[in-house]
Amino acid sequence: MKKIQYIASAFLLMFGAVSCEKFIDNPPEDKISVDEYFKTSNDVENYVKKFYEVLPGHGSANLPVSEANSDNLILAVPDNVIQGSRPPRNGQWTQEWENIRSINILFDNIDNVDDDLSTYAQFLGEAYFFRAWFYYDKLQTYGDVPIYDHQLLPGDEDLYKPRDPRTDVADFIIGDLDMAIEHLGLRSETGNARLSKEAALAFKSQVALFEGTWQKYHAGTDFATEGADPAKYFQIAVDAGDELMNGSYTVGIYNTGSPESDYYTLFGLDNMSAVDEVLFYKIASTAEELGHNLQFYVTRRTRDMAITWSLVSSYLGKDGQPYDYKGLAQTTKGNDFLTTIAGECDPRLHATVWIPGDLRVASAGQVFDKPFLNGGSEELCATGFQVKKFSNPYSSAAGADYGGYSQTGRIYFRFGEVLLNYAEAKYELDGTVAYDVLNQLRERAGMAEFEVIPQPAYGDNLVDYGYAIDDALYAIRNERRVELALEGQRIDDYRRWAAAALFEGTRPLGYPFDQSEWLNNQNQPSFTALTNEDGLVDYFQNQMPNGYGFRLDQDYLTSIPSDELVLNPNLEQNPNW
Numbered sequence: 001m002k003k004i005q006y007i008a009s010a011f012l013l014m015f016g017a018v019s020c021e022k023f024i025d026n027p028p029e030d031k032i033s034v035d036e037y038f039k040t041s042n043d044v045e046n047y048v049k050k051f052y053e054v055l056p057g058h059g060s061a062n063l064p065v066s067e068a069n070s071d072n073l074i075l076a077v078p079d080n081v082i083q084g085s086r087p088p089r090n091g092q093w094t095q096e097w098e099n100i101r102s103i104n105i106l107f108d109n110i111d112n113v114d115d116d117l118s119t120y121a122q123f124l125g126e127a128y129f130f131r132a133w134f135y136y137d138k139l140q141t142y143g144d145v146p147i148y149d150h151q152l153l154p155g156d157e158d159l160y161k162p163r164d165p166r167t168d169v170a171d172f173i174i175g176d177l178d179m180a181i182e183h184l185g186l187r188s189e190t191g192n193a194r195l196s197k198e199a200a201l202a203f204k205s206q207v208a209l210f211e212g213t214w215q216k217y218h219a220g221t222d223f224a225t226e227g228a229d230p231a232k233y234f235q236i237a238v239d240a241g242d243e244l245m246n247g248s249y250t251v252g253i254y255n256t257g258s259p260e261s262d263y264y265t266l267f268g269l270d271n272m273s274a275v276d277e278v279l280f281y282k283i284a285s286t287a288e289e290l291g292h293n294l295q296f297y298v299t300r301r302t303r304d305m306a307i308t309w310s311l312v313s314s315y316l317g318k319d320g321q322p323y324d325y326k327g328l329a330q331t332t333k334g335n336d337f338l339t340t341i342a343g344e345c346d347p348r349l350h351a352t353v354w355i356p357g358d359l360r361v362a363s364a365g366q367v368f369d370k371p372f373l374n375g376g377s378e379e380l381c382a383t384g385f386q387v388k389k390f391s392n393p394y395s396s397a398a399g400a401d402y403g404g405y406s407q408t409g410r411i412y413f414r415f416g417e418v419l420l421n422y423a424e425a426k427y428e429l430d431g432t433v434a435y436d437v438l439n440q441l442r443e444r445a446g447m448a449e450f451e452v453i454p455q456p457a458y459g460d461n462l463v464d465y466g467y468a469i470d471d472a473l474y475a476i477r478n479e480r481r482v483e484l485a486l487e488g489q490r491i492d493d494y495r496r497w498a499a500a501a502l503f504e505g506t507r508p509l510g511y512p513f514d515q516s517e518w519l520n521n522q523n524q525p526s527f528t529a530l531t532n533e534d535g536l537v538d539y540f541q542n543q544m545p546n547g548y549g550f551r552l553d554q555d556y557l558t559s560i561p562s563d564e565l566v567l568n569p570n571l572e573q574n575p576n577w
Contacts, residue, residue, distance in 0.1 A: 038109040041120035047106055048123045051130040054099060057282055057290075058410045061297035063488055064305055064387050070490040071503035072311040072481075073387075076304035076380050078540065082503065084549030088577050089561040096138075097148075103131045104151045125183030126195045129203070132176040136207055139169050140492060141558045143223065143574065147172050162570040167225045170211040174236060177204040187250040192278050198251060199280035201244045202413035205421040208237035210496050212428065217467075217498040222575035223556055234429040241422030244415070245437070251415045252276035259446025264351035268392030272409040279418075282410040291404035295397035298390050299360050301378050307353055307385035307486075309509040309536060310502075312341070313461045314481050315349040320448030326460045329535060334514025335370055338384075347445050352485050354388040361399035370517060373537070374527040382539035383510030389486050416441055417489070420480045424473075433472050441483050450479065466501025495556050505547040510537030551576070 037043055056062060069079035080086045106127050113120060138145045144163035149172075152159055164172075180200040187196040212233030218224045244251055254266045254277040272278040284290050297303040309325075317323040323345050332340055335356040342350040354360070358368040371384040381387075390408060392398060397406035419441060423434040438450040452472045455462055469477075477497075481490065494502055513529045513536070520526040532538040559577035 034105060034109055038112045039114055041115040044113060044120040044123045048126045055282060058292040058294040058408060060293045061303050064390065064486040065303060066488045067486055067490050070494060071308060072485060072490045074306050074308055074382065074508040076382055078544060081555055082548045082550050084551045084555065086555065088559045091561050092563045093561045099134045100131060100148060101151055103127055104148060108151050121183040122185050125180045128176045128180040129195050129200055132173045132180065135169060135173050139166060139173065142560065143557050145169055160568050160570055163572060165225050167228050170207060173207050174204060191273060192280055193273065193283050195280060198244060198249050199413050201240050202279050202418050205237045205240040205418055208233040208240065209421045209425050210492060212237060213496040231429060234425045237421055237425035238429055241418050244418055250276055253415060253440050253444050255444040259444065260347055263348050263445050267390045268395065269409055270395065270407040277415045278411055279413040279415060281412060284407040284409065286405060286407055292406050293402055293404060294390055294408050295392065295395050295406040296400060296402055298387055299393065299398045302372055302375065302381050302386060303378050304380045305387045306381045306383035307387060308383060311485060312349065312353065312385050314478055315346040317345055318447065320451060322453065322458045322461055326534065329512040333512040334517045337512050346447055346482060348482055352389040354386040359393045362393045364399055366399060373529055383508060384537050385511060416483060420483060424476050424480065427473055427476055438479055463502055465497060465499040500550045500552055503548045504550050507538065507540050507544050507547045510539065513537050
């Protein structure tokens with residue numbers, strides 16, 4: 001890629017006998033000034049390309065690990081957000097705004113391009129998408145933030161503007177996405193490793209659902225915005241989903257007619273270009289030194305990840321009814337417990353959790369024996385529910401050592417999420433249950449059709465949101481949790497639902513421990529797990545004696561860095577920081 005250099009501030013340099021005055025009069029020969037650069041469509045394309053590089057990749061299993069500050073996943077050292085131990089931020093947030101400032105330089109100079117708009121419309125659409133992406137991160141992290149649609153220079157009075165209300169920020173993001181949709185090409189033209197109208201519509205549905213539910217469920221608290229209209233955002237989310245579902249777009253559910261494997265296969269593919277469900281993803285290539293370590297951590301080690309009992313017990317039986325996990329745990333333990341639930345429950349559970357006998361590394365014929373309960377550093381699975389999702393035993397990276405050998409694609413937007421966004425927003429908007437939409441996901445998994453189940457029927461599996469919701473919404477939220485498990489959505493979900501009560505004061509538990517599976521040659525225990533009164537693995541009973549400590553009055557948002565409050569007295573700190 002052509003390296004883009006631009007002048008963002010004055011440079012005062014001296015070289016040998018060259019006077020300072022002479023240097024200032026003559027621009028640096030190795031720099032391209034902003035005024036000189038933005039002239040052709042090629043300039044715009046090269047400038048925007050760099051923002052693809054900052055999109056997150058799989059790295060060292062970053063996607064499943066990102067849910068470690070939720071009730072779905074736990075690490076050996078619990079995340080400080082759910083522990084309620086996150087300190088206020090110090091320093092400045094200058095670096096966090098670099099990408100927004102950089103993209104605004106393009107918008108400030110786009111009128112200087114001599115070529116016809118038709119030659120660079122795709123790249124302009126990408127620029128609008130990226131600014132929306134960067135601002136959405138700010139919205140999720142801080143809530144209210146200043147809106148800047150132009151480059152700030154030293155002395156600009158907007159450097160000292162106050163934070164704009166989060167609803168204004170959400171509207172700004174949605175406005176940018178509308179511009180992106182207008183200019184971007186169809187996925188049939190761009191492919192799915194480059195931005196398209198489909199990707200922008202999917203993103204729009206996500207943003208609108210996030211803000212609508214945030215305002216509805218945080219209403220009356222310090223986290224809400226006065227005068228906000230949640231229904232406005234629900235309608236936007238519904239319209240975006242409806243457009244994608246019924247318009248002339250390349251979308252679908254990955255379904256080859258193999259319900260026992262289709263869902264699992266989707267997330268472990270290296271090449272996702274032919275998958276209609278994948279609307280936008282990042283390609284990884286070892287040939288270009290752009291590989292990662294995902295397969296290493298989901299086939300050979302664990303990076304200390306462990307799925308929680310709370311997530312596992314949210315999967316229904318194959319008949320679509322709540323499953324009695326706790327009752328089974330009284331009589332069936334260890335590997336037998338895992339094997340039983342894999343056979344009797346939603347196939348998406350088996351696709352997400354390793355089960356004894358599963359092929360782990362095809363090239364070496366390795367199968368999964370039992371969970372890594374006694375593993376050491378980066379080899380521990382503290383609950384017995386070990387992460388299988390995203391693995392691919394036939395990948396060349398399966399079982400490979402650390403070293404960036406994995407080329408598994410990183411999905412940013414898939415049609416399955418759009419269906420869930422639509423179903424939730426539609427119900428929030430007018431009480432309609434989108435059965436046909438949700439059943440596309442059920443059919444792929446080989447599950448019974450979606451139905452609304454009375455909440456008491458969930459028994460011990462029923463989760464408490466901290467407030468009452470009706471049966472249909474409970475079922476829709478549960479479907480979302482199961483379908484999107486470990487894809488990085490759960491954190492945003494409990495925050496927008498104001499639902500940290502889901503795990504506050506509880507501990508992450510594991511499967512029922514079977515001592516007979518952990519004996520040495522002398523038939524003596526080689527390892528004994530900590531368990532609770534129900535015999536479930538309770539690894540964190542000493543580390544978290546009082547359970548999760550998420551602070552309901554502050555941890556939904558991150559604190560504004562302290563130095564920024566000093567530098568700009570017009571900024572206000574987030575609630576209770």
